[in-house]
Amino acid sequence: MRHLDEGTIHAWLDGALEAGEAARAEAHVESCSACAEAVAEARGLIAASSRILLALDNVPNVGRAGSTGRAPFRTTWWVRERIAAVVAVIVAGGALAVLMGRGAPRESAVEVASEPVAQLEVAAADSPAPPPATAALRGESDAVAAPISGRGTGAGRAQDRDLAATRGVDTTPTMMALEVAEAASPPSVVQPQRTDDTVRSAALSQALAYTGQQAAREEGKAAAADVANEVPRRRVATENPSRFAAPRPSSPGVGGVASAVAAAAPFRLMQEERLTEAGQQVVRRIYSVDGILVTLDEGPPMLALEQRRPRAENAVPSAKAPATPPPAAQDSAVTTTNTIRWRDARGAEFTLTGPASPERLARIRLLLGLE
Amino acid sequence: MTDDVERLFRTYNAPLVRYLTRRLGDRDWAEEVAQETFLRALRQDRIDNERAWLFAVATNLVRDEARKDSRRRRHLALLAEQERAEEAVEPEPTSLERAQDAAMARRAVEALAERDRLALLMREEGLSYDEIAVALDLSPGSVGTTLSRARRRLVQVYEEQQRASARGKHAAS
Numbered sequence: 001m002r003h004l005d006e007g008t009i010h011a012w013l014d015g016a017l018e019a020g021e022a023a024r025a026e027a028h029v030e031s032c033s034a035c036a037e038a039v040a041e042a043r044g045l046i047a048a049s050s051r052i053l054l055a056l057d058n059v060p061n062v063g064r065a066g067s068t069g070r071a072p073f074r075t076t077w078w079v080r081e082r083i084a085a086v087v088a089v090i091v092a093g094g095a096l097a098v099l100m101g102r103g104a105p106r107e108s109a110v111e112v113a114s115e116p117v118a119q120l121e122v123a124a125a126d127s128p129a130p131p132p133a134t135a136a137l138r139g140e141s142d143a144v145a146a147p148i149s150g151r152g153t154g155a156g157r158a159q160d161r162d163l164a165a166t167r168g169v170d171t172t173p174t175m176m177a178l179e180v181a182e183a184a185s186p187p188s189v190v191q192p193q194r195t196d197d198t199v200r201s202a203a204l205s206q207a208l209a210y211t212g213q214q215a216a217r218e219e220g221k222a223a224a225a226d227v228a229n230e231v232p233r234r235r236v237a238t239e240n241p242s243r244f245a246a247p248r249p250s251s252p253g254v255g256g257v258a259s260a261v262a263a264a265a266p267f268r269l270m271q272e273e274r275l276t277e278a279g280q281q282v283v284r285r286i287y288s289v290d291g292i293l294v295t296l297d298e299g300p301p302m303l304a305l306e307q308r309r310p311r312a313e314n315a316v317p318s319a320k321a322p323a324t325p326p327p328a329a330q331d332s333a334v335t336t337t338n339t340i341r342w343r344d345a346r347g348a349e350f351t352l353t354g355p356a357s358p359e360r361l362a363r364i365r366l367l368l369g370l371e
Numbered sequence: 372m373t374d375d376v377e378r379l380f381r382t383y384n385a386p387l388v389r390y391l392t393r394r395l396g397d398r399d400w401a402e403e404v405a406q407e408t409f410l411r412a413l414r415q416d417r418i419d420n421e422r423a424w425l426f427a428v429a430t431n432l433v434r435d436e437a438r439k440d441s442r443r444r445r446h447l448a449l450l451a452e453q454e455r456a457e458e459a460v461e462p463e464p465t466s467l468e469r470a471q472d473a474a475m476a477r478r479a480v481e482a483l484a485e486r487d488r489l490a491l492l493m494r495e496e497g498l499s500y501d502e503i504a505v506a507l508d509l510s511p512g513s514v515g516t517t518l519s520r521a522r523r524r525l526v527q528v529y530e531e532q533q534r535a536s537a538r539g540k541h542a543a544s
Binding site: 006011014016045055057058 | 479517
């Protein structure tokens, strides 16, 4: 068989080849190291592209007059509605954080990178401004019952809030307050929700993942540029293990897990390599699972993150919280390449990418024995 | 189509707005275009491949408007992002990095050929190869090549900027 061309490789990885073609491609790649290399590279490009495009969603100061030469912010009904939705999300987030603090499952730590709607936020966006406790309950039950309900603008906005939350503790409330102020609502609507828990829940995985990635990237950049004194402060902080959440006793590393499950393993490790991506050391493993190929990227353990410190019991992700796959309702969504991200107890960032729904990826993650 | 539009909106508004925001660098503008797209759906008797249709119509709306003042708009979007990057001050290193990241990502996306860019952004919103082919009037067989070219170029330009930024910091220190 001829070597695979790049377009075919991408089509294969995107799950866009017909079964027969896909099988031929897989067979060829198994016997051809050049093509296996090309596949690994394409995997990297796909994952990196998604990450880069994610940065484009960071469009702060929406509607600020003159920011892009657009007309000044108009406070129309749908804008007000969106703001109500944002407030509802904050309320729900705060209450949810409280629940989570009590040991409820932490599957929100699974970040769904590319599917349209984050379920909780959508559900929350539907409820104008319920009191905290009911908001959380509604948020959860609605998420199960009606994953794609909610007003679209509210949902889009909710995702924004999500992204905004990744900016960290300080900026998020400011942005919220700004938005609310723009709608001439009293900022106090937002204030009571600005608890540590709110921040922690929002930050739980995404914020940590993001800032962590930044820090690591920064470190990598410095190393690449051979600037010994550029980020000494950060380096020290990063390497100080005492600031780091203690590894869970039951939290095995990837390798250990793989062998632990190996006996009945319905997956196969196709390839493993170490590489530097965007200045970050990454271990990339490609598994064949359930008829598809998935890529698991494991970042270096790290964490000198302020958010991570707050309280011991919260700093360590719950051991009894294997990510429960979100409701099956969205499984019917058209399959495309998706990525889920999470961190393990050591703070190593994992991304799992493959031509499967986020829910299926979450199941594959469990299958691979990764918490 | 009237009854369906609400469902369409609920299902596709979020991805459509995100797609448009990534394309345009301006959320308000993106939301306007998305709303216009759904209005057009309302006037449509029947839509076969709805996702492909919506993305194609939104893309055409952008294209039509962009013809008028594309360069100025794109330039403004870029300026706005740079301004945000510069505005972010010391106490918020994270947000500074994020703003820089966004500006680099924006430049990388702008470096792509229009068709490659659109195909990639559509793919990121979950469109299948067939849907992308329909929306962009490509042959289905060429979508993989289009995407591979787009991804390679995107990552390349982005990483070049990262290296340049690292050198800049090095020179400054």
